Amino acid sequence: MTATDKPKIGIYGFTGCAGDQLLIIHTEDEILNLFGAANIQSFVMASSNPIEENLDVAFIEGSISTKEEIEHLHELRKRAKILVAMGNCAVNGGPQAMYTGDGGYEKRLKKVYGEGVKFMTDPLEAKPIDAYVDVDYYLPGCPISQPQTFALISRLIHGAIPEPYPHPVCHECKLNENRCLLLDETFCIGPLTLGGCGSACPNHDVSCVGCWGPNEDGNFGQHIKLLESFGIPKEEIMRRIRGFGGSKIIKFIEDGGK
């Protein structure tokens, strides 16, 4: 394959911690292959002099948190055949979206930055990218995991159709034969959270805090009741469930949280 017929890829970061891009850079065993198999046109965190043309696949990290980011996102959508939301910030809005929609954004902004300032570009309440454009694939996680990411990238660059992964963290935790934290009445939202991390946290005897975002099949209502029966205040449970669910999780909590 020559450089011209290799699939053209762009990797972009909006508002976030750059953890998903960093995870790609940190794939020491794959990164050289990735640069060899695809034509990485733009990956500013790793390389200077990006080429901004039409793309086969655009991977987008981060939430949309300024007016300028909306424009840039629309422009990328026009140029990319396939657009992938990469990481929790792009998929759900990320931790910065945990209060999105509560009406308190202006107040929080003023508390941190003070009164009477005009920003270079207007700041906006954090939202996931599908609040503004159509997204073809979602790569959840905070940050994404290497196996899920490279499975998706290799399918996309070879023109194969990616498969959904509808299993919760709880399922992976069972496969890893961990002792369930719920048996000890410890907070865990693995049953409500999409899998893909290999149950990284319960493997270390610490709670899943939901960083892959909501698992659609989760029984939110029953799980919230179970956690309440451990003596954890409902307010704290709801707060923790919202941590990585952005505003998208509200519909699950509303359906089941009664």
Next chain:
Amino acid sequence: MPSKKKITIEPLARVEGHGGIKVEITDNKISNVEVRILEGPRLFEELVVGKTPQEDLNIVPRICAICNLSHKYAALRGLEKAVGVSVDSTTKLFRELMHHGEMIESHSLHIYFLALPDFLGYDNAVAMADKYGDTVTKALQLKKFGNKIMRMMGGRMIHGENPIIGGFGKLPTKEALTEIKGEALELLEFAIATINLLGGLEIPDHMERETQFLCCKPPGEEYGYYGDILITSDGEEHPVENYKNVIKERVVSHSFAKRGQYNGKPFTVGALARVLLNGKRLKGKAKEAYDQLVTDRWYRNPLFNNHAQAIEQVYSLEGIIETVNQLLASEDAEIAQPTQESGIGTGVVEAPRGTLIHHYEVKDGKITAADFITPTAMFLDDIEAFIRTGGEQLLAKNQLDNIELQFEMIARAYDPCISCSAHIVEVVFK
């Protein structure tokens, strides 16, 4: 009519996060320099209010991926003071091991992948591989080793939840520790070779100017990455609780950001500050590297931050070996419990890029106020000052080829972490 020219570098490549540089030249003089932060605000200080210390620990590392464990560590140090937790000496050693891992991950990423391509004339490290294949392969190995320790101690490569209030969820086995030690010994040779590689580079001098330095003073007589005292290059020592009086936040017309100044002037933090202020405490091969590389120019030239990071790579590899030796002879760690529900705590660590402050007020088990000052917030003013001096020198000598690259190299030397815009946003006053 005055002649006006604008140089805009955007995006600023090979840094973490989304930023740019704007330099305005009027009548052949630099009239304005702005390091621009183009990320949206995330308001972390407000997000953690009303939450428990444990929830805070799940959230704040998401300020920055590269130094996520430094954020976790600074938060732990602040929160544990606030709720009266004192951890045992074994836990302290494990935390030091974790921190060494992050230093190696971050410094190796920066030296070989973000900075070195400039000095050798490439767009990225992968393009360097043809001619410098061995260096790139070894650099990947070193970075992987840093990541391995972060995964082992953090629980995941990035944003692991294993470090908790009072200790860790799970600790590595003795076998895993012994393996780490063996790998550190092997990699030491490459880290020392890097000292020679950097020692042989020509470092431009156009931006040289006097500045100030600030970092933590490690406890005892050793070099290290944390402390409860801030030291500055004027010889002063300040208890960390006083940080607000030491690092003054400044507001200017083009920028409303928690931009720190000390004594009304910009200052440098990071490996360069640590090596210049605490380098006399280094031992072993790290001391040899210090003696080999450090010169008076280091006090005036931020590009030597790359070299200082290389010295710290050696220090951290030696530190890992020593820490593992101590751990193998230590008692098991216990998870320490809080002794109070309310209190105030300021936690400070040296993140790879410099001093990182997490300050918390906790009442009845919930956070009522939080303040984070990141290294990037501290050194942005210093970057601008060096770019201004460099630009003036280059204009005076009419060396305008590649002036953008020269500016970018200054910014990249600090290894800025723009995501650390927990509260760094460029704004203009109406």
